[in-house]
Amino acid sequence: MLKDMTKEQLLDFKSEVMKQYDNACAKKLKLDMSRGKPCAKQLVMSEGMLTALSTNEDCFTGATDCRNYGGLDGIDEMKEIFASILEVGKENILVGGNSSLNMMYDTVSRAMTFGVHGSDAPWSQQGKIKFLCPVPGYDRHFAICELLGIEMINIPLTGTGPDMDLVEKYVENDPSVKGIWCVPHYSNPTGETYSDEVVDRFASLKPAAKDFRIFWDNAYIIHDVIYGAKRVKNIYEACKAQGNEDRVFMYTSTSKISFPGAGVACLAASEANLAQIKKLLAIQTIGPDKLNQLRHVRFFKNADGILAHMKRHAEILRPKFDIVFDGFEKELTGLGIASWTKPTGGYFISLDVNDGCATRTYDLAKAAGVTLTNVGATFPYCKDPLDKNIRIAPSFPPEDELTQAVEVLCICIKLAAVEKLLAE
Amino acid sequence: MLKDMTKEQLLDFKSEVMKQYDNACAKKLKLDMSRGKPCAKQLVMSEGMLTALSTNEDCFTGATDCRNYGGLDGIDEMKEIFASILEVGKENILVGGNSSLNMMYDTVSRAMTFGVHGSDAPWSQQGKIKFLCPVPGYDRHFAICELLGIEMINIPLTGTGPDMDLVEKYVENDPSVKGIWCVPHYSNPTGETYSDEVVDRFASLKPAAKDFRIFWDNAYIIHDVIYGAKRVKNIYEACKAQGNEDRVFMYTSTSKISFPGAGVACLAASEANLAQIKKLLAIQTIGPDKLNQLRHVRFFKNADGILAHMKRHAEILRPKFDIVFDGFEKELTGLGIASWTKPTGGYFISLDVNDGCATRTYDLAKAAGVTLTNVGATFPYCKDPLDKNIRIAPSFPPEDELTQAVEVLCICIKLAAVEKLLAE
Numbered sequence: 001m002l003k004d005m006t007k008e009q010l011l012d013f014k015s016e017v018m019k020q021y022d023n024a025c026a027k028k029l030k031l032d033m034s035r036g037k038p039c040a041k042q043l044v045m046s047e048g049m050l051t052a053l054s055t056n057e058d059c060f061t062g063a064t065d066c067r068n069y070g071g072l073d074g075i076d077e078m079k080e081i082f083a084s085i086l087e088v089g090k091e092n093i094l095v096g097g098n099s100s101l102n103m104m105y106d107t108v109s110r111a112m113t114f115g116v117h118g119s120d121a122p123w124s125q126q127g128k129i130k131f132l133c134p135v136p137g138y139d140r141h142f143a144i145c146e147l148l149g150i151e152m153i154n155i156p157l158t159g160t161g162p163d164m165d166l167v168e169k170y171v172e173n174d175p176s177v178k179g180i181w182c183v184p185h186y187s188n189p190t191g192e193t194y195s196d197e198v199v200d201r202f203a204s205l206k207p208a209a210k211d212f213r214i215f216w217d218n219a220y221i222i223h224d225v226i227y228g229a230k231r232v233k234n235i236y237e238a239c240k241a242q243g244n245e246d247r248v249f250m251y252t253s254t255s256k257i258s259f260p261g262a263g264v265a266c267l268a269a270s271e272a273n274l275a276q277i278k279k280l281l282a283i284q285t286i287g288p289d290k291l292n293q294l295r296h297v298r299f300f301k302n303a304d305g306i307l308a309h310m311k312r313h314a315e316i317l318r319p320k321f322d323i324v325f326d327g328f329e330k331e332l333t334g335l336g337i338a339s340w341t342k343p344t345g346g347y348f349i350s351l352d353v354n355d356g357c358a359t360r361t362y363d364l365a366k367a368a369g370v371t372l373t374n375v376g377a378t379f380p381y382c383k384d385p386l387d388k389n390i391r392i393a394p395s396f397p398p399e400d401e402l403t404q405a406v407e408v409l410c411i412c413i414k415l416a417a418v419e420k421l422l423a424e
Numbered sequence: 425m426l427k428d429m430t431k432e433q434l435l436d437f438k439s440e441v442m443k444q445y446d447n448a449c450a451k452k453l454k455l456d457m458s459r460g461k462p463c464a465k466q467l468v469m470s471e472g473m474l475t476a477l478s479t480n481e482d483c484f485t486g487a488t489d490c491r492n493y494g495g496l497d498g499i500d501e502m503k504e505i506f507a508s509i510l511e512v513g514k515e516n517i518l519v520g521g522n523s524s525l526n527m528m529y530d531t532v533s534r535a536m537t538f539g540v541h542g543s544d545a546p547w548s549q550q551g552k553i554k555f556l557c558p559v560p561g562y563d564r565h566f567a568i569c570e571l572l573g574i575e576m577i578n579i580p581l582t583g584t585g586p587d588m589d590l591v592e593k594y595v596e597n598d599p600s601v602k603g604i605w606c607v608p609h610y611s612n613p614t615g616e617t618y619s620d621e622v623v624d625r626f627a628s629l630k631p632a633a634k635d636f637r638i639f640w641d642n643a644y645i646i647h648d649v650i651y652g653a654k655r656v657k658n659i660y661e662a663c664k665a666q667g668n669e670d671r672v673f674m675y676t677s678t679s680k681i682s683f684p685g686a687g688v689a690c691l692a693a694s695e696a697n698l699a700q701i702k703k704l705l706a707i708q709t710i711g712p713d714k715l716n717q718l719r720h721v722r723f724f725k726n727a728d729g730i731l732a733h734m735k736r737h738a739e740i741l742r743p744k745f746d747i748v749f750d751g752f753e754k755e756l757t758g759l760g761i762a763s764w765t766k767p768t769g770g771y772f773i774s775l776d777v778n779d780g781c782a783t784r785t786y787d788l789a790k791a792a793g794v795t796l797t798n799v800g801a802t803f804p805y806c807k808d809p810l811d812k813n814i815r816i817a818p819s820f821p822p823e824d825e826l827t828q829a830v831e832v833l834c835i836c837i838k839l840a841a842v843e844k845l846l847a848e
Contacts, residue, residue, distance in 0.1 A: 035493070043491045047480050056471050067467045067683040069459070097521050102709035109533065113548075113572070124537075124548075140707070147707045148537070255710070259491040262715040283564070283571045285526035286679070289713070291686040 001336035002417055014418040021368065021415055024408045029369035031405040036188070036347035037396040038256055041316050045309065046258045052298035053291060061297075066290035072282055073274075074266070078293040082266040084303035085222060086250055087234045092268045094277065097288045100253040100265035104215060105144050107249055107267065110280055111178070111213070112148055117246060117276040119211040123178055132170055132180040134162040136350055136378030136389045138188040141181040141217070145380070152380035155180075157190055161198030168205060175208040179215055184232045186220035189378055189391035190350040191343020196233045203238035205247070216250040222310050223256060225317045226344040236268070245270040254296060256347065257306060257313075264288075264296050314345075320394040320402055324349055327406035337417035340392075349392040350378075357416040358387045364412035370405045425760035426841055438842040445792065445839055448832045453793035455829040460612070460771035461820040462680055465740050469733065470682045476722040477715060485721075490714035496706055497698075498690070502717040506690040508727035509646060510674055511658045516692045518701065521712045524677040524689035528639060529568050531673055531691065534704055535602070535637070536572055541670055541700040543635040547602055556594055556604035558586040560774055560802030560813045562612040565605040565641070569804070576804035579604075581614055585622030592629060599632040603639055608656045610644035613802055613815035614774040615767020620657045627662035629671075640674040646734050647680060649741045650768040660692070669694040678720060680771065681730060681737075688712075688720050738769075744818040744826055748773055751830035761841035764816075773816040774802075781840040782811045788836035794829045 005013065053059055059067045061075055073079075074095020083090045096103045110116075112124040123129050130151045133142060137157075145152050153170060155162045161184070170177050182202075184194040202214055216235055239247050246269075254263035269277070300306045325342060328351075332338045337357075341350045353361050358375045365372050373391040376382040392409075394402055429437065477483055483491045485499055497503075498519020507514045520527045534540075536548040547553050554575045557566060561581075569576050577594060579586045585608070594601050606626075608618040626638055640659055663671050670693075678687035693701070724730045749766055752775075756762045761781075765774045777785050782799045789796050797815040800806040816833075818826055 037493050040489070043483075043489070044480050046491075050477050050479070050482070051475055053474050055474070056468050058474070059467075065464070065467070067470075067685060069461050069679075069684040071685070098713045099710045105708045109537070113533070113537070143707045147704065255493075259715060260493040261491060261495070261711065262713045280571065283567045284529045286523045287685065289522045289686045289716070291683060292713070292716070 001334070002421055003336055007422070010418055010422050014415070014422065017411055017414045017418060020411045021364070024368045024411055027369070029404060029408065031369060031397060031401050031408070032371045033393050033397060033402070033405050033409070034371045034373045035396060036393045038260055038313075039316065039396050039398070042313050043259060045312055046299065049258055049295050049299040052295045058298070059291060059294065061294055064290070066294045069286060071290055072278060072287045074288060075290050075293050075297070077297040078264060081297065081300065081303050081306065082252065082268065085306065086218065086236075086252060086268045088236050088250070088268050091271055092236070092274065094267045094269070094274055095288055095293060096265040096267060098255075098261065098263055098265065098292070100217070100219065100251045100255070101140055103265050103267045104141070104217065104251055106284075107215070107277070108144055108148060108150070108179070110277065114280060116211050116213060117273050123211070126176070128176050130174065130177045132162070132167060132177060133380050134180070134182060134187070135380070136189055136384075136391070137181060138183060138217070139377040139382070141215070142380045153177075154380060154385070157187065157192060159190075159192050161192065161194035164198055164201045168201065171205050171207045171212060173208055177207070178209055178211060179213045181215050181217065183217050183219060184235070185218055186223060186343055186346025188219070188346065189348035191341045191346050191348055193230065194232050199233040199235050199238050202235060203242050203244060203247075212247065214248040216248050218250055218252045219256070220346040221252050222307060223313070223347070224310065224345040225314050225321055227311070227314065229344040246272055249273065254306075257309065258296060258299070262292065264293050317395055319399060321349070323399060323402050324392055324394050324406055327403070327410060331407070331410035332413060335414070335417070338413050347393060347395050349394065351390045351392050352388050353390065353413050354417050354420060355386045355388050357413070357420050358384060358390050360416040360419065361390065361409075361412045364415055365409055368408050368412065370408045370412075372409070425758065426845055427760055429845075431846070434842055434846055438839070438846065441835055441838045441842060444835045445788065448792045448835055451793070453828060453832065455793060455821060455825050455832070456795045457817050457821065457826070457829050457833070458795045458797045459820060460817045462684055462737070463740065463820050463822070466737050467683060469736055470723070473682055473719050473723040476719045482722070483715060483718065485718055488714070490718045493710060495714055496702060496711045498712060499714050499717050499721070501721040502688060505721065505724065505727050505730065506676065506692065509730065510642065510660075510676060510692045512660050512674070512692050515695055516660070516698065518691045518693070518698055519712055519717060520689040520691060522679075522685065522687055522689060522716070524641070524643065524675045524679070525564055527689050527691045528565070528641065528675055530708075531639070531701070532568055532572060532574070532603070534701065538704060540635050540637060541697050547635070550600070552600050554598065554601045556586070556591060556601060557804050558604070558606065558611070559804070560613055560808075560815070561605060562607060562641070563801040563806070565639070566804045577601075578804060578809070581611065581616060583614075583616050585616065585618035588622055588625045592625065595629050595631045595636060597632055601631070602633055602635060603637050605639050605641065607641045607643060608659070609642055610647055610767055610770025612643070612770065613772035615765045615770050615772055617654065618656055623657040623659050623662050626659060627666050627668060627671075636671065638672045640672050642674055642676045643680070644770040645676050646731060647737070647771070648734065648769040649738050649745050651735070651738065653768040670696055673697065678730075681734065682720060682723070686716065688717050741819055743823060745773070747823060747826050748816055748818050748830055751827070751834060755831070755834035756837060759838070759841070762837050771817060771819050773818065775814040775816050776812050777814065777837050778841050778844060779810045779812050781837070781844050782808060782814050784840040784843065785814065785833075785836045788839055789833055792832050792836065794832045794836075796833070
């Protein structure tokens with residue numbers, strides 16, 4: 001443990017690490033562990049989708065010409081696939097364009113301007129609005145709130161979901177709390193999966209606001225890296241069992257299944273919620289790209305086809321997660337300067353360094369040619385109160401680059417930690 | 425002229441038309457002239473686009489992997505095509521998804537929530553907001569205003585664009601007038617093209633509101649049906665020459681070029697306008713579908729490729745416009761009960777029947793199996809103050825069906841007119 005070392009020992013440690021750091025810098029690396037992007041090998045697997053529709057005749061499904069106008073909520077076959085993955089009815093699915101983030105933004109933006117089903121007034125006319133934000137979390141959720149002037153409240157994650165005592169306290173007592181952002185499966189970045197108890201407590205909440213909504217971003221719903229892990233309990237069924245089926249908006253997409261820039265996104269919700277949304281959506285747009293939906297349907301055939309495809313993704317991702325786990329274990333175990341999550345799926349690993357060391361670690365890594373996710377990105381307003389969390393995204397770099405990047409990162413973690421201890 | 429007939433002559437006329445109408449009804453037709461949709465023959469022409477990207481290697485443009493995340497405003501080659509069509513710089517182009525309507529909605533919605541570049545406050549916080557609406561016009565423009573609570577003011581079209589005296593009066597004196605909807609080329613539904621003088625007067629407006637914007641929906645910019653017609657003067661250049669380049673938002677798309685449900689849309693505007701929008705857009709979405717852009721680029725090659733493609737569309741559309749023109753001329757000339765526009769491009773013909781006769785004509789046609797665009801759709805709040813305008817959309821039905829539909833429509837126009845005269 002570094003904290004038990006004498007000053008002399010720390011100086012020796014630092015001098016050794018400094019040498020390693022200088023060596024790393026001398027290599028003039030250019031490595032990137034910042035973004036949760038599928039890698040080339042994963043994308044190659046969907047090549048067949050490019051030609052899944054090759055002729056005019058291919059573009060029909062039943063009487064629907066997917067090339068032409070028409071259809072606001074997606075083609076039936078695409079709805080069926082999403083319904084199967086999300087374990088809801090086809091009538092609960094609204095298929096969108098290529099971005100589930102866009103669907104989330106639109107949902108919140110519409111709520112601000114028009115309210116949600118059952119609102120007495122648009123959210124923007126109900127005074128100060130607040131969202132609960134389990135942390136560390138996904139920066140782009142937080143950015144939507146910040147842009148729309150929605151106050152964010154940090155809720156610690158526990159390893160099996162948000163601290164539900166706190167969630168209940170806020171949601172049940174403060175009518176200005178209108179929403180909560182959740183990534184229930186392989187949460188970004190901790191990789192944790194919400195427990196059944198957490199899901200049940202969400203379903204049983206008695207919100208002070210009648211138009212409170214759970215934003216259930218199930219981006220990694222079938223993104224196992226190690227198979228056999230438990231799936232999240234079906235929140236829609238849980239809510240419905242309590243008569244609260246209007247409480248939850250669920251999202252997912254094929255962005256990390258087929259092509260990240262050209263996938264298909266969806267929103268799932270109660271029929272009452274969807275009816276309110278579709279009425280507004282009919283004014284917003286001519287409807288989503290049906291050809292791209294049909295391409296997905298023809299290529300994957302059905303939800304089973306997608307699951308099989310995801311197993312092949314896992315084969316590529318698993319060694320990358322292992323490189324990070326192994327590197328951290330080898331270099332950092334026993335030093336008391338870092339802890340990290342060991343997710344069995346998703347796209348991220350959450351690394352906690354010593355308090356006040358994240359920014360310095362990031363800066364050191366950057367100077368050594370390793371780009372990490374911006375420090376603070378995992379917290380509302382980009383402010384990590386303890387300056388300790390770093391999101392690791394192992395998916396994109398090739399294995400050799402990732403190995404190098406983890407080595408450099410470990411050196412930076414050590415250097416930042418020893419600097420801090422020496423300065424104290 | 426019907427209005428010069430004696431009552432007896434009118435009764436004879438009615439009885440004759442009634443016989444024709446009964447005959448038409450007996451045929452149990454099911455014809456549709458309601459929607460501005462390209463027909464099957466037009467869609468078939470873009471079959472090659474389906475396989476324009478067939479392999480993984482096809483999906484790159486330069487270093488950009490169009491399958492993966494990244495890029496908020498479109499790929500360079502797609503920007504170049506739109507820039508060339510709209511006669512603006514590449515830096516003025518923001519490429520969107522498959523719906524220019526969606527881009528328009530988003531522009532107005534963002535203006536309501538955040539304001540536009542140069543606004544002192546969001547439009548929604550500036551009291552009552554108004555838009556000018558040249559009429560007859562496009563129902564979906566009007567629906568956006570209605571949904572967002574923007575008051576609409578009818579501005580008559582003159583055959584060469586809106587009544588600019590009225591436009592100037594409103595825009596220059598009323599600071600609550602924040603926008604105007606324009607379809608400058610082959611206006612929907614009149615088919616008229618704005619004159620150079622109209623464009624120049626738009627460019628020289630001295631708006632009372634500093635954040636006034638022209639919504640220039642150039643949906644039919646290269647959609648000539650008869651070639652050799654004049655194009656609209658470049659409004660961006662005209663505005664820029666007056667130092668007013670921030671005044672105009674321009675839109676177009678490939679919806680009626682490639683595939684209506686799976687085309688590519690764009691917004692063109694000054695760099696200052698785009699900078700403000702892109703900052704917000706970066707929170708809204710992960711960015712548009714780059715693969716579909718690249719598909720368009722590879723299939724059409726460049727703007728010239730699109731222009732050549734549009735000449736082939738015109739070959740299909742021209743006979744359809746002629747069927748309507750010929751039918752109207754043969755059946756209605758000299759009766760003084762209808763007038764119609766004769767556009768040289770676009771997707772519509774505007775039919776004016778006698779005052780108070782549009783709804784009855786629509787109902788008669790519907791009962792005889794011919795679906796027309798809803799009466800009133802071409803006016804704000806779906807209210808045609810004189811109940812006289814009907815939008816004719818000749819593109820979608822096959823020629824034989826269109827011929828029949830026009831015949832039936834002419835019978836209905838006559839019947840509604842004679843009924844009205846007899847009732848007076």
